[in-house]
Amino acid sequence: MTFAIEQLGDVTRWRMQSVAGRAAHITVSAYIYHGVMIDTGFARAHRPFADALSSAAIRGAVVTHWHEDHAGNAAVLVGRGVPILLARKTEAILRTRPEIPLYRRLVWGRPPALAREVVPFNSDEFECVHTPGHSEDHQVVWFPETRTLFSGDLWLGIRSRVFHRSEDPYRIVESLRRVAMLEPARMFDAHRGLVTRPAESLLARADWLSQTLHEIEQQLAERRETNQIVESLLGGEELAGIVSRGEYSRRNLVLAVQRRVGLTA
DSSP states (O other): OEEEEEEETTEEEEEEEOHHHHHTTOOEEEEEETTEEEOOOOGGGHHHHHHHHHTOOOSEEEOSOSOHHHHTTHHHHHHTTOOEEOOHHHHHHHHTOOOOOHHHHHHHOOOOOOOSOOOBOOOSSOEEEEOTTSSTTOEEEEETTTTEEEEETSOSOTTOOOEETTOOHHHHHHHHHHHHTTOOSEEEETTTEEESSHHHHHHHHHHHHHHHHHHHHHHHHTTOOHHHHHHHHHOSOOHHHHHTTTSEESHHHHHHHHHHHTOOO
């Protein structure tokens, strides 16, 4: 387990990586800005997270969505009485302690259920923008005065092509374009850290994904097989698709288009 605290100007990044995450080259971040924590990392990091929390000046927290690498330590904050802003759907899911696939439990751990009452967090300094697609409850955190955006899992890289089965790439494109219209000056991605040209990067991601969806639609219309499309357009499947047994794979992008156009997988 790696837990490091980095200073990125006036933003503090808590950078976390499990042993399995290191093998997969996946880092998770919680950020602190103006006393506001954005996301909480994963449950396997609960001990260093709790230790760091003891000396941090946090007046409240926001969780971008329910996934275990973002909400994994929400219960730690609740247990300490830290006010938290959760979307209604996010809180409802966290209270059920949802089952997650085995590979995700191995990498992040399964968080405990939210059992205590959540102290609500409100501030005029920022706003949450609903950005569904990656998950139905996904939201980004926007500080308009400094044009600072904490994007959760909205962006993830311009040509990122691995998707969960539950994701809707068409809604992701819509969310990307909506957030780009805010014209952020800087963006902090949950996994990739600081993005210095955010509006350009958000639109580039939206354009690439939109074009790729169009090309998949064309190949489906030509009756190309799913595996052929994955090979020709997405560079073939990667290790994550095998390890996750298809739950997190490039194939899921093609399957999402099939659902959209009314074809069976």
